[in-house]
Amino acid sequence: MEDAVRTLELLWGKAPAPRRGPNQTLTVDQLVTTAIGIADSAGLKGVTMRAVGNEVGRTAMSLYTYVPGREVLITVMHDHVHAEVPAPRKVADWRKAVTAWCVGLRDMYVRHPWVLEVSQARPGFGPHEQDVLEGLLRLLARAEVPLAVRPTVTSALYSIVREAAKRKVEALAESAQSAEWWAERGKALQAVAPDFAERYPESTAIARHQSTQGPQPWIKAAEDAFTGAITLLLASLE
Amino acid sequence: MEDAVRTLELLWGKAPAPRRGPNQTLTVDQLVTTAIGIADSAGLKGVTMRAVGNEVGRTAMSLYTYVPGREVLITVMHDHVHAEVPAPRKVADWRKAVTAWCVGLRDMYVRHPWVLEVSQARPGFGPHEQDVLEGLLRLLARAEVPLAVRPTVTSALYSIVREAAKRKVEALAESAQSAEWWAERGKALQAVAPDFAERYPESTAIARHQSTQGPQPWIKAAEDAFTGAITLLLASLE
DNA sequence: CTTTTCTCCTTACGACGTAAAGTGTTACCG
DNA sequence: CGGTAACACTTTACGTCGTAAGGAGAAAAG
Numbered sequence: 375m376e377d378a379v380r381t382l383e384l385l386w387g388k389a390p391a392p393r394r395g396p397n398q399t400l401t402v403d404q405l406v407t408t409a410i411g412i413a414d415s416a417g418l419k420g421v422t423m424r425a426v427g428n429e430v431g432r433t434a435m436s437l438y439t440y441v442p443g444r445e446v447l448i449t450v451m452h453d454h455v456h457a458e459v460p461a462p463r464k465v466a467d468w469r470k471a472v473t474a475w476c477v478g479l480r481d482m483y484v485r486h487p488w489v490l491e492v493s494q495a496r497p498g499f500g501p502h503e504q505d506v507l508e509g510l511l512r513l514l515a516r517a518e519v520p521l522a523v524r525p526t527v528t529s530a531l532y533s534i535v536r537e538a539a540k541r542k543v544e545a546l547a548e549s550a551q552s553a554e555w556w557a558e559r560g561k562a563l564q565a566v567a568p569d570f571a572e573r574y575p576e577s578t579a580i581a582r583h584q585s586t587q588g589p590q591p592w593i594k595a596a597e598d599a600f601t602g603a604i605t606l607l608l609a610s611l612e
Numbered sequence: 613m614e615d616a617v618r619t620l621e622l623l624w625g626k627a628p629a630p631r632r633g634p635n636q637t638l639t640v641d642q643l644v645t646t647a648i649g650i651a652d653s654a655g656l657k658g659v660t661m662r663a664v665g666n667e668v669g670r671t672a673m674s675l676y677t678y679v680p681g682r683e684v685l686i687t688v689m690h691d692h693v694h695a696e697v698p699a700p701r702k703v704a705d706w707r708k709a710v711t712a713w714c715v716g717l718r719d720m721y722v723r724h725p726w727v728l729e730v731s732q733a734r735p736g737f738g739p740h741e742q743d744v745l746e747g748l749l750r751l752l753a754r755a756e757v758p759l760a761v762r763p764t765v766t767s768a769l770y771s772i773v774r775e776a777a778k779r780k781v782e783a784l785a786e787s788a789q790s791a792e793w794w795a796e797r798g799k800a801l802q803a804v805a806p807d808f809a810e811r812y813p814e815s816t817a818i819a820r821h822q823s824t825q826g827p828q829p830w831i832k833a834a835e836d837a838f839t840g841a842i843t844l845l846l847a848s849l850e
Numbered sequence: 851c852t853t854t855t856c857t858c859c860t861t862a863c864g865a866c867g868t869a870a871a872g873t874g875t876t877a878c879c880g
Numbered sequence: 881c882g883g884t885a886a887c888a889c890t891t892t893a894c895g896t897c898g899t900a901a902g903g904a905g906a907a908a909a910g
Contacts (some may be wrong), residue, residue, distance in 0.1 A: 377802045378800065379796075382800050382801060382803075382804045383800075383804055386804035386805050388803070388804040392876095392877095392886080392887060392888085393876095393877065393886075393887090394875090394876055394877040394878065394885070394886040394887055395875065395876055395877075395885090395886050395887025395888060396874080396875040396887065396888045396889080397876080397888085398886095398887090398888070399888085405721040408811075417645055417779045422865085422866065422867080423618055423866085423868080424865085424866080424867090432888095432889075432890095433891080434866095434867080434868085434890070434892060435681070435868075435869095435889075435891080436888065436889045438868075439887075439888055439889070440730065440888095443867080443868080444866095444867065444868090447868060451820060452835065454756055458778065459864080464736060470614065482785075484666070493665060494778060494782060495785070496781060497797065498635075498797070498801055501805070504811075504812055504815065507815060508811075508814055508815050509816035511815060511818065512900070515814050521817065522821065523819050523840070524814075524818060525822070525833055525836070525837050526836060526840035526844070527838045527841075527842055527888070528676075529779070529834075529837035529838075529841060530772055530837070530840075530841035530844065530845070532775065533771040533774070533776070533841070534770045534771045535770070535776075536771070536775065537767065537771035537774065538767075538771070540732060541767070544733065545795065546730060547733070552686055556850035559616065559735065559736070561734055562616065562620050562621075562735075563620060565620075565626070566620045566621055566623070566624035566866090567624050567627040567739070572744045573742075573746075574742055576749035576750055576752075576753050576762075577742065577746050577749060579759065580759065580762060582759065584763070589751060595763055596651075596767075597752035597851065598659050598763070599686075599694055599763050599764045599767035599768070602761070602768075603764055603765075603767060603768035603771070603845070605848075606764070606765075606768065606845050606848040606849070607768070607841070607844050609847075610843075610845070610847040611699045611844070612842040627882065628859085630855080630856060630907095631855075631856085631907095631909080632854065632855040632906090632907055632908040632909070633854090633855050633856020633857055633905095633906065633907055633908075634856065634857045634858080634905080634906040635856095635857085635906085635907080636855085636856090636857070640887090660896085660898080661897085661898065661899080662896085662897080670857095670858075671858070671859060672898080672899085673858075673859065673860080673900095674857070674858045674859070674896095675898075676899075677855090677856075677857055677858070678857095681898080681899080682898065682899090694864080715905095738898060751858055848898065
């Protein structure tokens with residue numbers, strides 16, 4: 375519980391300043407920004423106290439005078455990057471505005487894929503994350519979606535956005551693989567499941583259909599699935 | 613790439629049997645089943661090679677004669693539990709059948725919450741996971757959903773199911789907290805953000821509305837959001 | 851029978867988060 | 881003003897992790 379209180383204080387910028395002792399020469403913000411940089415290039419696994427300490431010119435243990443632990447640092451990082459999500463603009467078509475909200479959040483996740491790996495068991499939201507949710511809720515309020523339906527819609531949209539971001543990150547990573555790599559993988563699958571097509575006719579049909587969609591079909595497929603799902607979901611409202 | 617081939621072999625039960633040396637006295641299945649038990653009680657973090665080895669009466673290092681590493685063991689575990697998802701039944705109402713598919717998968721995730729933490733970067737599906745996907749695709753085919761729309765629908769449904777499972781797991785965990793814990797948490801938030809209600813009127817309205825829905829409103833809210841989202845999504849198809 | 855392959859163990863390494871104790875700095879309070 | 885408390889920072893250490901490397905013994909191949 376003490377960590378939860380401390381976490382909320384750090385999230386909302388309300389941590390009491392030290393009153394004695396040597397002056398702090400770093401800020402929590404510096405640690406957070408440094409850790410975000412590391413996560414962006416090496417993933418969440420790269421965010422070790424030693425790595426962050428090394429980059430700011432301190433030892434790992436001295437970071438504990440700023441944050442109570444690694445988990446709290448990650449929680450603050452998580453809220454921090456939500457500041458990058460653009461606030462909704464006033465647009466006549468509320469469905470377009472909701473879609474833009476989804477794209478903005480999805481794009482933030484793609485720029486910082488590690489965010490999707492952060493545990494959702496957190497003491498609460500920080501201000502930036504709360505702003506993002508409030509932005510969506512305002513769009514739904516303006517569209518006169520009933521109050522009782524809003525949690526359903528927000529929940530579904532968050533679901534779609536997060537999974538779409540994961541898929542886009544994966545799709546981009548898969549694009550980096552060579553044709554040889556793909557051929558070997560196909561061969562390996564054929565070796566272990568020679569009857570794949572007979573067993574899974576529908577999955578095979580989808581794969582065949584997608585292979586007619588141009589180069590790197592999985593990128594287009596991920597994008598279509600994302601915007602298509604939003605469109606389907608919003609079509610029901612009204 | 614060698615690990616990928618080995619992984620696919622293990623997933624599809626096509627790993628070549630050893631031809632010399634002492635006979636293996638364990639099976640990969642035993643390791644997988646043991647590891648699943650550990651994950652179910654202690655989470656994915658509890659699945660260490662030492663923990664699994666200890667339970668089967670071997671050292672951690674000897675497990676490497678069965679699986680090439682911890683990641684592969686987890687991949688096989690992941691496919692294994694997908695066998696618990698019931699195959700779709702023939703029902704006249706295809707929307708009901710799809711909803712049942714979602715509930716079945718969601719329930720599997722809730723029984724094994726660690727599955728949601730398994731990295732999606734895997735060499736490919738195993739048979740059980742492929743069966744689950746094929747089951748859904750067959751429902752969509754029978755409902756005559758256009759081939760090009762099926763990836764969108766499956767992607768969205770997976771999204772909704774996974775996030776709903778996460779929320780249910782969290783909701784159940786939160787139910788275990790005392791009223792005192794909740795009061796302290798509310799106080800802590802009030803202390804760091806005294807102007808919360810003014811800043812976030814829509815979020816506050818939702819919280820107020822949900823607090824009128826009976827005890828432990830977050831459990832009902834998570835369930836409503838799940839079934840509501842499926843309903844909304846399927847309503848657009850036809 | 852010798853060689854090869856395999857199961858299993860032992861020892862060890864590098865890495866991780868963080869506890870505990872120590873050193874030096876700054877502010878508080880009597 | 882001086883002693884004490886709080887604090888930034890370092891050092892040392894601990895327990896834990898995945899897995900590399902090497903060795904011993906078992907079973908099959910040639």
